[in-house]
Amino acid sequence: MFPSRSNDRLLWILRGSAAISGIVVLFILLYLVLGAWPALRNLGLSRFFFDEGWHPTEDVYNLSPMLLGTLAVSFGAVALATPLGIGAAVFCNSYAPAPVASLYRGMIALMAGIPSVIYGFWGLVTFVPLVARFVPHGQNLFAGCVILALMILPTIALIADASIARASKEYQQSSAALGLDRWRTLRRVVIPAAGSGITAGIFLAAARAIGETMAVIMVTGNVVRVPDELFQPTRTLTANIALEMAYAMGDHRSALFVSGLALFVMTLVLTIVAQFFGKVRSHV
Amino acid sequence: MFESTWRQHFEARLAAATVYLGAFLIAGVFVWIVGGLLESGISKLSFSFLTESPSDAGRAGGIFSIIVSTMLILMVCGLAAVPLGVATALMLAEFQSRNVWFDGFVRRSLDLLAGVPSVVFGLFGQAFFAKTLGLGFSILTGGLTLACMVLPILVRSIEVGMRGVPVDYRLGAAALGLTRVGALRRVVFPAAAPAVAMGMVLGLARATAETAALIFTSGYVDRLPESLLDSGRALSVHIYDLTMNVPGGSENAAASALVLLLMLLAMNGLAFFLGKHGLGRGVVSS
Amino acid sequence: MPHLCSRDFIRPLLLLVLAFAVSACSRSGSEERRTLVLTGSSTVAPLASEIGKRFESLHPGVRIDVQTGGSSRGINDARQGLAGLGMVSRALGEKEKDLKAYTVARDGVALIVHGDNPINSLSDTEVVSIYQGKIGNWKTVGGMDAAITVVNKAEGRSTLELFLHYFKMKNSEVRPHVVIGDNEQGIKTVSTTKNAIAYVSIGAAEYAVTHGLPIKLLPIAGIPATLATVAEGTFPISRPLNFVSLSEPKGLAKEFIDFARSEAVHDIVRSQYFVPITEQ
Numbered sequence: 001m002f003p004s005r006s007n008d009r010l011l012w013i014l015r016g017s018a019a020i021s022g023i024v025v026l027f028i029l030l031y032l033v034l035g036a037w038p039a040l041r042n043l044g045l046s047r048f049f050f051d052e053g054w055h056p057t058e059d060v061y062n063l064s065p066m067l068l069g070t071l072a073v074s075f076g077a078v079a080l081a082t083p084l085g086i087g088a089a090v091f092c093n094s095y096a097p098a099p100v101a102s103l104y105r106g107m108i109a110l111m112a113g114i115p116s117v118i119y120g121f122w123g124l125v126t127f128v129p130l131v132a133r134f135v136p137h138g139q140n141l142f143a144g145c146v147i148l149a150l151m152i153l154p155t156i157a158l159i160a161d162a163s164i165a166r167a168s169k170e171y172q173q174s175s176a177a178l179g180l181d182r183w184r185t186l187r188r189v190v191i192p193a194a195g196s197g198i199t200a201g202i203f204l205a206a207a208r209a210i211g212e213t214m215a216v217i218m219v220t221g222n223v224v225r226v227p228d229e230l231f232q233p234t235r236t237l238t239a240n241i242a243l244e245m246a247y248a249m250g251d252h253r254s255a256l257f258v259s260g261l262a263l264f265v266m267t268l269v270l271t272i273v274a275q276f277f278g279k280v281r282s283h284v
Numbered sequence: 285m286f287e288s289t290w291r292q293h294f295e296a297r298l299a300a301a302t303v304y305l306g307a308f309l310i311a312g313v314f315v316w317i318v319g320g321l322l323e324s325g326i327s328k329l330s331f332s333f334l335t336e337s338p339s340d341a342g343r344a345g346g347i348f349s350i351i352v353s354t355m356l357i358l359m360v361c362g363l364a365a366v367p368l369g370v371a372t373a374l375m376l377a378e379f380q381s382r383n384v385w386f387d388g389f390v391r392r393s394l395d396l397l398a399g400v401p402s403v404v405f406g407l408f409g410q411a412f413f414a415k416t417l418g419l420g421f422s423i424l425t426g427g428l429t430l431a432c433m434v435l436p437i438l439v440r441s442i443e444v445g446m447r448g449v450p451v452d453y454r455l456g457a458a459a460l461g462l463t464r465v466g467a468l469r470r471v472v473f474p475a476a477a478p479a480v481a482m483g484m485v486l487g488l489a490r491a492t493a494e495t496a497a498l499i500f501t502s503g504y505v506d507r508l509p510e511s512l513l514d515s516g517r518a519l520s521v522h523i524y525d526l527t528m529n530v531p532g533g534s535e536n537a538a539a540s541a542l543v544l545l546l547m548l549l550a551m552n553g554l555a556f557f558l559g560k561h562g563l564g565r566g567v568v569s570s
Numbered sequence: 571m572p573h574l575c576s577r578d579f580i581r582p583l584l585l586l587v588l589a590f591a592v593s594a595c596s597r598s599g600s601e602e603r604r605t606l607v608l609t610g611s612s613t614v615a616p617l618a619s620e621i622g623k624r625f626e627s628l629h630p631g632v633r634i635d636v637q638t639g640g641s642s643r644g645i646n647d648a649r650q651g652l653a654g655l656g657m658v659s660r661a662l663g664e665k666e667k668d669l670k671a672y673t674v675a676r677d678g679v680a681l682i683v684h685g686d687n688p689i690n691s692l693s694d695t696e697v698v699s700i701y702q703g704k705i706g707n708w709k710t711v712g713g714m715d716a717a718i719t720v721v722n723k724a725e726g727r728s729t730l731e732l733f734l735h736y737f738k739m740k741n742s743e744v745r746p747h748v749v750i751g752d753n754e755q756g757i758k759t760v761s762t763t764k765n766a767i768a769y770v771s772i773g774a775a776e777y778a779v780t781h782g783l784p785i786k787l788l789p790i791a792g793i794p795a796t797l798a799t800v801a802e803g804t805f806p807i808s809r810p811l812n813f814v815s816l817s818e819p820k821g822l823a824k825e826f827i828d829f830a831r832s833e834a835v836h837d838i839v840r841s842q843y844f845v846p847i848t849e850q
Binding site: 010011013014015016017018019020021022023024025026027028031032035083084087088090091094095096102104106107108109110111112113114115116117118119121122126150153155158159162163166170181182183184186187197200203204207208210211212213214237238241242245260263264266267268270271274 | 548
C-alpha cells in the first residue's frame with residue numbers, strides 16, 4: 001500500500017532489534033539449564049516429584065508442593081485483581097469526572113511502582129496481624145493472594161484502561177446514537193471490544209504474579225506444604241529460590257535452578273494457553 | 285433486548301455502585317499503605333536527607349549516593365531498552381505479515397521473558413553481564429539486566445498502542461503519497477504516543493521498584509559511584525536492606541520509599557505531559 | 571521527539587558505547603588505586619561496610635567494596651578468587667578446611683517471643699517439643715490458651731544450623747508455621763504475632779528490645795540471652811563472624827583483616843550490635 005523506497009533499511013533495523021529482543025530469553029534459558037543440569041543428572045527428574053519432602057541438606061528434593069503453591073497463590077491473586085482492575089479502568093473511563101480520572105490513573109501508575117518490599121512490609125506488619133485475629137496463623141495462602149493481587153492490579157488496570165479508552169472512542173458515539181445507556185454501552189459494546197487487550201493484560205499480570213518474590217516471602221509463611229487450605233501457609237517456587245539461594249551449595253544450589261526451570265515451564269504453558277484464548281476470541 | 289426499564293435502571297445503578305465501591309477500595313488501600321509510610325518516614329525526610337550519603341549502615345545520614353546510583357541504573361536501562369523496545373514493537377505491529385515464523389518467535393520469546401522471575405534475572409545478569417562480559421558488579425550490569433526485564437512490558441504496551449491506531453489513518457497517509465516511514469513518523473507514531481509513554485512509564489516504574497534482580501548485579505556498595513563500572517546501591521535495594529537486614533532501619537526505609545514514590549510521581553507527570561502535549565499533538569486531538 | 575529513522579536508534583546506542591568507553595577509561599586510569607572486594611553473609615555485610623568506610627578514611631586511595639549474597643557465596647567467591655575476602659557468619663565446616671578464617675566479631679542466637687507472652691523461660695525439652703509440633707498450645711507450658719505459631723529459618727541458614735545442632739534436631743522433624751529468611755523478618759513476625767516463637771541473632775533482637783519493639787528474649791539453659799553473656803562465652807548458642815580467604819592474605823587484604831580485628835573498630839562492632847573478639 002505504500003511506496004517502498006526506504007522500507008528495506010528500516011525493516012532490517014527493526015528485524016535486528018526484534019531478533020535481539022527474542023534472543024534474550026534463550027540466553028536466560030540456556031543459563032538456567034546449565035545451572036540445573038548437575039542436579040538433573042545426579043538426582044534425576046523423578047525425585048523432584050516423588051521425594052518425601054524438601055530438605056536439601058538431608059538429600060530430599062520434592063518440588064511439587066511449591067509448584068502447587070505458586071499456582072494457588074497466583075490463581076487467587078489473578079481472581080481477586082481482575083474484577084478490581086477492570087473496575088478501576090471502567091471507573092476512569094466511564095464514571096469518574098475527567099480530573100478525578102486522571103488523578104486516579106496517576107495513583108494506579110504509582111501503585112505499579114511501589115517496590116514489592118513495601119507491599120510485603122505492609123502485608124507483614126498490617127495485613128497479617130489483621131488476618132491473625134480470625135485464624136491461628138496469619139501468614140498464609142490467603143494473605144499471599146491479597147498482597148499479590150494488590151501488586152498485579154495496576155498492570156491489569158492500566159492495560160484495561162488503555163484498551164477500554166480506545167474501544168469507547170470507536171464505539172461510544174454509535175452506541176449513544178442507538179440509545180444505549182452508559183452501563184449497557186460498556187457491557188454490550190465497549191468491554192467486548194476491549195476484550196483482547198484486557199485478556200493480554202490479565203496474562204501479563206498472571207506472569208508477574210508467578211514471578212513475584214519479595215512480597216510473597218513476607219506473607220505466605222513459606223512452609224513447604226501442599227496448599228489444600230486457604231488459611232494454611234504455603235511456599236512458592238520464587239520464595240524457595242530467594243530464601244535458600246544465598247546459602248545453598250552443590251546439588252542444593254543446582255536444585256534451586258531446577259525451581260527456576262520449573263517456573264519457566266509454567267510460564268511457557270501459560271503463554272500457550274494465552275495464545276489459544278487469543279485465537280478462540282478472534283474467531284468469535 | 286428490551287427488558288423493563290425498571291430492571292435496566294436497577295442494573296445500571298448496581299453496576300455503578302460496584303464500580304465506585306471497587307475504585308474506593310483500591311484508593312483506600314493505597315492511602316493506607318502510603319499513609320503508613322508517611323507516618324513513619326516523613327519526620328526523617330528533609331533536604332539534608334537528599335544531599336548526604338548514608339552512614340551507620342543506613343540508619344543515619346541521607347541517600348544522596350543512592351539516588352545517584354539509581355538514576356544511573358535507570359539511565360542505562362532506558363538507553364538500552366527503549367530503542368530496542370520501540371523498534372521491536374514497530375516490527376511486530378507494523379510489519380507483522382512478512383515473516384510469520386520470525387514474528388511468532390519474537391512474540392513468544394517476549395511472552396516468556398515477561399514471566400521470568402526477577403530472582404532469575406538477577407542470577408542471569410550476574411552470570412552473563414558480570415562474569416561472561418566482565419562488567420563485574422556495576423551500574424552497567426544492573427541497568428542492562430533491568431533492560432532485559434522491562435523489555436516485554438515495553439514492547440507489549442507500545443505494540444498495543446500502535447495497533448490501536450485506526451487503519452483509516454494509514455490509508456489516508458498512503459493516499460497522500462507518504463512513504464511507510466513517513467506514515468509511521470507523521471501519523472502512526474504520534475497517534476500511538478500516549479500508549480508509548482504509558483509503556484515507558486510502566487517499564488521504568490517496574491525497573492525503579494525492582495529489588496531482587498539488582499542485589500545480584502549492581503550490588504550493595506552505598507558509596508557515590510565514580511563510573512558506570514562501579515557498584516552502586518539502588519534505592520529499592522537500600523529499602524530492602526534497611527527493612528530486612530539492618531535492625532532499626534525502618535524509619536529511613538520509609539523515608540527512602542517516600543523519595544522513590546516522589547521520583548515515580550515525577551516520571552508519571554512527565555509521561556502525562558508528553559502524552560498530552562508533546563508526541564501526540566497535531567494528529568489526534570483528544 | 572523520536573523520528574523513526576535509523577539515526578535515532580543509533581544515537582542512544584552511540585551514547586551507550588561512549589558510556590562504556592568512558593567507564594573503561596576511568597577504570598584503567600584507576601589501576602594504581604587499590605580495591606578490596608568482600609562478598610558473602612548479609613549478617614556481616616553492614617559491619618564490614620562500616621569498617622571499610624573507616625579504613626578508607628584512614629588510607630586514601632583505597633576502596634573497600636562490600637557485596638552481600640550469603641555465607642555460601644562468601645565461601646564460593648573466596649575459593650574461586652572472585653572476591654578478595656569472603657564473609658561467613660558461622661564457623662567453617664569439615665569440607666571447608668581449605669580456607670583460612672579470621673574472626674572479626676561474635677554473635678549469639680536467642681529464642682524470642684512476643685512481649686505480651688507471660689512465658690519467661692522454656693526448658694530445652696519444651697523447646698524441642700514445641701518445634702517438633704508435640705506441644706501446640708502455650709497452655710501446656712504454663713502460658714495462655716492459644717495455638718503456638720512456630721517460626722523456623724530457611725534451609726541452609728547458619729542460624730538454623732546452630733539452632734538444630736544445639737537442640738539435636740533434624741530440620742525435617744521441625745513442624746513450622748512460618749519459615750523466614752533474615753533476622754529482621756523474624757523480629758517483625760514475632761512483634762506482630764502474639765503467639766509466635768522464633769530464634770534470631772541476639773544482636774538484632776537486643777536492638778529491637780532497646781528500641782521499644784514488643785519482643786522478649788528467653789534464656790537458654792538458664793543463661794540470659796544478652797550480648798554480655800555471649801562476650802563472656804557462657805551463652806550456649808553463639809557463632810563467629812568470619813572473613814575467609816583461600817591463601818595466606820597479603821597486602822591490602824592482610825591490612826584490612828588486621829584493622830578489622832583491632833581495637834580501633836570495637837565501637838563499630840558494638841554499634842552494629844555484635845560482640846568484639848578480644849573480649850572473650
